[in-house]
Amino acid sequence: MAKLIIFVATLTAFLLLVDASIHSTTVIIDENNPRRSEEDCRDELIGAQDLKYCQEYIMQEASSRDGLDINRREEERLDRCCEQLRQMRSTCRCYGLRKAVMSAPKQRGVGRMDFDDAASVARSLPGECGMEPDSCQFGSPYRM
Numbered sequence: 001m002a003k004l005i006i007f008v009a010t011l012t013a014f015l016l017l018v019d020a021s022i023h024s025t026t027v028i029i030d031e032n033n034p035r036r037s038e039e040d041c042r043d044e045l046i047g048a049q050d051l052k053y054c055q056e057y058i059m060q061e062a063s064s065r066d067g068l069d070i071n072r073r074e075e076e077r078l079d080r081c082c083e084q085l086r087q088m089r090s091t092c093r094c095y096g097l098r099k100a101v102m103s104a105p106k107q108r109g110v111g112r113m114d115f116d117d118a119a120s121v122a123r124s125l126p127g128e129c130g131m132e133p134d135s136c137q138f139g140s141p142y143r144m
Contacts, residue, residue, distance in 0.1 A: 038130035045099060053080035054125060055100040062117035082129035090126075094136035097122040102139040 043103040045051065057077040100114050100121045101115070119138065 017019065036124075037091070038095070041088075041095040044075045044092045045096045048084040048096065050095045051084050051100045052124075053077055053084055054097060055104055057081045058097075058100060058118050058121045059104050061121045062114050069131075077139070078128065081125065082131075085126060085129055085131060089133045093126050093131070094133065094138065097125060097136055098138050 025046065054131065057080075060074060060077065085096070088096055101118045104115075104118055123136045123138070124134065
């Protein structure tokens with residue numbers, strides 16, 4: 001009987017430990033009104049100044065992919081970008097970055113190669129800023 005009590009106590013402690021260590025992020029999408037989520041994200045994007053600093057950082061990184069360490073100015077852009085991303089819910093960050101990549105060529109006349117590089121830089125920005133999601137999943141801006 002003592003062995004059974006010890007076994008049950010050990011099993012219970014193990015289950016509590018496993019339950020406490022689980023971490024998850026939940027994204028809620030209003031299936032009745034899918035446009036509502038996009039509208040909410042649009043409002044947040046405006047509040048975050050259309051991720052202007054992220055767009056500058058993305059375009060700078062995409063055009064100077066030479067493998068050198070980032071300089072102080074680029075680091076400041078990244079910090080400002082991270083601040084803008086923090087103003088948005090995690091469920092809207094990728095939407096905002098996608099819009100930043102899509103609008104950049106209109107402002108700078110960027111070609112296809114730079115466009116793909118920009119999308120690659122944008123995908124990893126949330127992770128570089130230490131926030132969720134770690135990366136964004138979106139295809140080529142030409143298919144966005």
